[in-house]
Amino acid sequence: MYDQNLKFQSGKPERGGVRSEEEETTDRHDRYDRTSEGLPQVKLLTNGSGKVWTVDENGKPLGIYTDNSANRTTQGFQPIREKFKLLHFARKLLPKERTAHCFYNRITKEEGVSVFLNKLRNKANYGNVMRCANPWACPVCSAIISEGRKDEVKTAMDWWKAQGGDVLLLTLTAPHYSSTDVKSLKPAMLKARKYMLKGVRATKDLFKHYAIEHYISVFEVTHGKNGFHPHFHILLFTKYHVHNPRGSVMRMQFFEQWKKACEKAGLDQPSYEHGLDLRNGQKAAKYVAKWGLEHEMTKGHIKKGKTDSKTPFDLLRDYAEGDENAGKLFRIYFEAFKGTRQLNWSKGLKKLSSKGQEEKTDQELVDETDNVAELMFKLSIELWNPIRKHGRQGELLIKVQEDHTLKKAMEYVKECLGYDGQLRE
Numbered sequence: 001m002y003d004q005n006l007k008f009q010s011g012k013p014e015r016g017g018v019r020s021e022e023e024e025t026t027d028r029h030d031r032y033d034r035t036s037e038g039l040p041q042v043k044l045l046t047n048g049s050g051k052v053w054t055v056d057e058n059g060k061p062l063g064i065y066t067d068n069s070a071n072r073t074t075q076g077f078q079p080i081r082e083k084f085k086l087l088h089f090a091r092k093l094l095p096k097e098r099t100a101h102c103f104y105n106r107i108t109k110e111e112g113v114s115v116f117l118n119k120l121r122n123k124a125n126y127g128n129v130m131r132c133a134n135p136w137a138c139p140v141c142s143a144i145i146s147e148g149r150k151d152e153v154k155t156a157m158d159w160w161k162a163q164g165g166d167v168l169l170l171t172l173t174a175p176h177y178s179s180t181d182v183k184s185l186k187p188a189m190l191k192a193r194k195y196m197l198k199g200v201r202a203t204k205d206l207f208k209h210y211a212i213e214h215y216i217s218v219f220e221v222t223h224g225k226n227g228f229h230p231h232f233h234i235l236l237f238t239k240y241h242v243h244n245p246r247g248s249v250m251r252m253q254f255f256e257q258w259k260k261a262c263e264k265a266g267l268d269q270p271s272y273e274h275g276l277d278l279r280n281g282q283k284a285a286k287y288v289a290k291w292g293l294e295h296e297m298t299k300g301h302i303k304k305g306k307t308d309s310k311t312p313f314d315l316l317r318d319y320a321e322g323d324e325n326a327g328k329l330f331r332i333y334f335e336a337f338k339g340t341r342q343l344n345w346s347k348g349l350k351k352l353s354s355k356g357q358e359e360k361t362d363q364e365l366v367d368e369t370d371n372v373a374e375l376m377f378k379l380s381i382e383l384w385n386p387i388r389k390h391g392r393q394g395e396l397l398i399k400v401q402e403d404h405t406l407k408k409a410m411e412y413v414k415e416c417l418g419y420d421g422q423l424r425e
């Protein structure tokens, strides 16, 4: 009986999954599927006695098991595993958010979940699954979004430097305590930034004096012993090269402005030492270069215990390891920051630096198609269930990347069915 169920892409209601409004709508095409036209619709079958194999649309077995030559390096795969593991725990913490459906529910229920592989870049990905595009909550989407934004910011910085300009890194923070409510701290910080960057005459004069023509402001938050620490990193595009900005009069003048801005926004007075930092172009470039890499295991592990400053995804990692309080903090953080813009470009900069190219939305970035990727196989909902239910989506992608013959992937799917007690040998 069981094999009959698995032989077809089931259109039946999903079991155990969170049903989403998004999933009901089929008007949003899956871009991966659009590119797969003309490719074989491979399906994964099991006969219920432990054997799993792939067949084409007509049910004819594909002989891809025979080639075992490719056994690829597993280096660099850890972040994939980690991101999907964290997504699994973000789902648990935010069951009502779009993130709970991310890489979990399908876009078109009549179709299975496709697995694509770009053999050149050795990058596997899914098709016909929702992507939440939430830069604050989703470890998988936020990494994709950061990568995309990094490219845009780098383009702007290169464009500016090619004209002889310099880009400085200004960091703004305000005092906060473990008792400070982040929900009120965040809007106050936004207010202070507004005063700082475009509110007053004095700032305009400062910008003019130092020939700062553009800026890009990034909103970030960490958590430490004094509670949540929202802060801004602002890339200042100046026409001049500034030597040692940290010890400059320029820093002092900017600090005076920031102090006033904090006061106006109802924040406590920042100290010169901690409230504002101004670094050179090298630091600015270094800062941008590490975007999208915050999920690398090494960072989280090295950091553990050595410093108390944690990124929101560090909190999620702690929750995944059993720290319930870290889970609570992640939820508080998310409630405070959801819907806030992470990046703000000064007027006109993007248009100038990107030569009029349209800015991509977060959703467009995460939905972007890899035109070179080939469809490798499709998973019916019965096979997808044991993968998604336990956050094994990353692991399956890794198996595909490790072994292009799909043997490892097929064995893994079989194994997952086994864990779930669905497959009896």
Ligand SMILES: [Zn+2]
Pocket: 099, 102, 103, 131, 132, 133, 134, 138, 139, 140, 141, 142
């Ligand atoms: Zn997502």
